[in-house]
Amino acid sequence: MKYFSLIKEAWRDYDYSRKILSITDISIKVSTNHVYRIILKDGSKIIVKISDYGYVSNFSEDHSIINALSINLSYPFENFLAKSLTKNGKLYIYEKKVKNSPIWVVFYNPIRTDKRPAKKQSLKSIKNLGKELANFHLACKNTTKILPSKSKTFHEDIKFIKKNIFSKTYFHFDKSQKIEIIKHCDIFIKNTNRIINKKNLLPVFIDWNIGNFSVDKNYNFFSRWDYDWFRIGHRTLDFYFLSRVCSQQGDSTLFTYSPLPLMEKRFMLFLKSYHKIYPLKNDDFILIPEMYRFFILNYVIKDGFRFFNKNIAQKLIKDSVNLYLPNIDKLVISNKIKDYVLS
Numbered sequence: 478m479k480y481f482s483l484i485k486e487a488w489r490d491y492d493y494s495r496k497i498l499s500i501t502d503i504s505i506k507v508s509t510n511h512v513y514r515i516i517l518k519d520g521s522k523i524i525v526k527i528s529d530y531g532y533v534s535n536f537s538e539d540h541s542i543i544n545a546l547s548i549n550l551s552y553p554f555e556n557f558l559a560k561s562l563t564k565n566g567k568l569y570i571y572e573k574k575v576k577n578s579p580i581w582v583v584f585y586n587p588i589r590t591d592k593r594p595a596k597k598q599s600l601k602s603i604k605n606l607g608k609e610l611a612n613f614h615l616a617c618k619n620t621t622k623i624l625p626s627k628s629k630t631f632h633e634d635i636k637f638i639k640k641n642i643f644s645k646t647y648f649h650f651d652k653s654q655k656i657e658i659i660k661h662c663d664i665f666i667k668n669t670n671r672i673i674n675k676k677n678l679l680p681v682f683i684d685w686n687i688g689n690f691s692v693d694k695n696y697n698f699f700s701r702w703d704y705d706w707f708r709i710g711h712r713t714l715d716f717y718f719l720s721r722v723c724s725q726q727g728d729s730t731l732f733t734y735s736p737l738p739l740m741e742k743r744f745m746l747f748l749k750s751y752h753k754i755y756p757l758k759n760d761d762f763i764l765i766p767e768m769y770r771f772f773i774l775n776y777v778i779k780d781g782f783r784f785f786n787k788n789i790a791q792k793l794i795k796d797s798v799n800l801y802l803p804n805i806d807k808l809v810i811s812n813k814i815k816d817y818v819l820s
Contacts, residue, residue: 480511480527487525487571487582488515491564495519505688508784510705514587523562524585530705530784533572533581535629539707540583541568542625546680549620554613559588559702590691591699597727603743605696607750610719613698614712615755617680624680627709631673634775635662649791654798658778661770661802668767672760673711681710683772685718687728705784706776713761714768720744734777734793736769736801739810745817752818759815766810773797 481500488497496518503524504512513525528536540561547558562569562584571582595602639662641647642655650658682689683706690701708714720738722728723746738744748757777797781790 611754762815
């Protein structure tokens with residue numbers, strides 16, 4: 478309830494003529510973000526997100542791109558994405574300092590939802606999800622020439638980690654762990670330097686947890702929300718979370734970011750279905766483990782304490798350095814996936 482007054486303040490600034498009747502907290506309590514549903518006196522419903530994750534400039538840039546993407550996506554994805562509210566033709570964000578830290582508020586129109594994906598996918602559902610992601614990626618690819626420009630790049634994020642890993646911000650790592658992190662930053666840069674370029678980037682949403690999208694009765698994509706990790710990136714950055722969705726374990730309250738779901742035949746079945754529609758090239762197979770490495774370095778190690786609740790962040794970061802990173806190359810992920818998908 479501590480943010481109720483901030484929500485009311487932001488809504489008054491957005492549209493003082495329409496009064497708020499009620500506010501309900503609908504946050505999932507995993508991240509540091511807070512999500513609310515407000516009902517206005519005229520019966521309208523609005524979704525509110527309060528965040529201090531990252532920088533408001535990046536947040537604004539991402540949501541401006543997503544709104545442009547949602548307008549320009551072709552059938553059947555023209556209504557797939559939740560849209561942020563605008564004011565005077567621009568994305569509306571209300572920013573304020575709370576205890577000397579910037580925090581911001583954004584409003585969304587509620588999006589229609591259909592079925593939540595099953596906690597554990599059938600083989601038929603896995604094949605259909607592969608087909609759906611391929612079609613969605615192709616639709617996103619067709620918009621890249623007309624979307625607003627994006628400032629954040631993979632290599633800039635990795636260089637930021639290398640530059641700052643020995644600063645006071647990362648006090649929770651000992652020297653050997655920091656050296657291990659730098660080692661994997663260098664591996665990522667070396668393995669992706671010639672492959673990643675503006676021509677093969679498109680909008681990716683990364684976090685495809687089953688709580689972030691819905692499907693219809695035929696298991697086709699119906700709607701998608703939650704844009705915390707959205708970026709203009711390589712399509713293979715979306716694969717790791719789909720490997721978790723397809724895994725034998727399925728959705729679990731106690732989650733990890735182990736690389737093992739990438740090695741399951743269930744995920745390779747997903748990729749085989751994807752490959753039939755949007756074929757994967759040799760470089761794409763190289764990038765699958767590299768995008769997983771990037772996810773661990775950037776979103777877990779660099780930003781874990783800023784995004785996840787403290788207890789969750791501590792475990793994920795510890796496991797990332799001690800278990801996940803050291804095992805990426807031992808698993809020979811790229812070759813095994815390629816052999817299966819192309820067989």
